[in-house]
Amino acid sequence: MKSSPLSTDESAREPKYSETATRILDAAEGLFVELGLEATSLRLITQQAGVNLAAVNYHFRSKDALFEAVFARRFAPWASECLHQLDVLEAQIARGEAHIDVEAVVMCYVRPALALSKDPLRGGAVFVRLFSRVLVENHRQVRESLSRDWGHLVSRYTAALGRALPGLSDEEVDWRLHLGFSVMFHAFAGNDILKLFGRSAVSARDPDLIVKHLVPFVVAGIRAAPGGRSAAT
Amino acid sequence: MKSSPLSTDESAREPKYSETATRILDAAEGLFVELGLEATSLRLITQQAGVNLAAVNYHFRSKDALFEAVFARRFAPWASECLHQLDVLEAQIARGEAHIDVEAVVMCYVRPALALSKDPLRGGAVFVRLFSRVLVENHRQVRESLSRDWGHLVSRYTAALGRALPGLSDEEVDWRLHLGFSVMFHAFAGNDILKLFGRSAVSARDPDLIVKHLVPFVVAGIRAAPGGRSAAT
DNA sequence: GTACGTTTAAAACAGATGTTTGAGGCGTGG
């Protein structure tokens, strides 16, 4: 197979930006994820992109708008890929070709994330890290510009997972999805809590290895019996 | 009970700092977690603390040193509390009073985090969020000043969990600990991926509620059967 | 009272930041 089934002709979707604008986006993406929004100066970006300083204010309106553009460029195709995975799964279920299963729903998230991590043309693992930055440092603009698409995606996953977990209340399903997504998300982003120490074997960033250890963990967690008793035991 | 069993007389451990220094630390802590290190100016800190600008460079050496102090003030007692929990558990096991159990190990992490989240005197949930920020935006200095203590803590948890999971390879144990800590950490920090959308019931920040849903998830995930097959299924 | 170390006050420092300006270059269509 020469063309990945996950990609829908990347070269044709991205002529929105001129060459200099793309150079700026690429440089900014790497620097934003490495240093953060505030710590990355426009002069550093333009210097690394090999363009003039004023170019960023010409092509994008401001530094904040640039950040939003950097994020949106990667997010849109990824989100649509997630939706596509859910469509395929639900079509298979409707035709009786597949069972509604927790693991199947999880894989609808894992596969796009895995493909993203392996494809440098779409930002690779860098974008996932950028996404995680946006999450903890919550930038207003990005959150607002995302909330609609993201909300749609979440409700789709919630519905699918709810069908795979009959007998669980909506609140339980929300929590399972929240916790499951949280692990997967930060695992792909490489936010290893243990790696601060360094000797962890986890620091290996091989996406396939991540999936191998991640999926059983998440599936088992989502399938867990609800906790009845309170916290202070 | 008037004094929490988790706290060891907070009032006596913290006279290291003068009153103005403490005011600076408190203001800086809130602003750092809200805006980030780079986006928080010293003028904003001193203004909110009601002290003079030069005071921060007098009491602490520099802005970076201030950040380190802000972090260290909360981290040290929390880490020692985690170690204490492990000590207690292992002592119980040695005396045959408790089984070595995954949930018991998990609770050694959850209890201090829960106590921290509920105690505003020790930074409350703010510190956990600050911790999560330090994690994704990895500040060199903080990481270096932490790596020793943090490494010690991690190896203690690893050993305890490894004993609770006989038959699993060291690599597997590392992964389980990594994934389990990751969920717990970000759950307490309130880094809800779903909350970007807003309608999630998860956005309720009640620590006890977090624990109720979190612990079964994590325990089941850690106990999961290792995943044999590769990613691309 | 005087000298001393400690803490605070206001001002100034040099440098970096995001943004804007105005002039010029390049290519296309008249």
Place this chain on the structure above:
DNA sequence: CCACGCCTCAAACATCTGTTTTAAACGTAC
């Protein structure tokens, strides 16, 4: 040839940054 939009360039803009400096107030011990 000219003219027009698109784009790039170097320079300057005002503002904010962390840090330092200078002076003054405070409490304490001689």
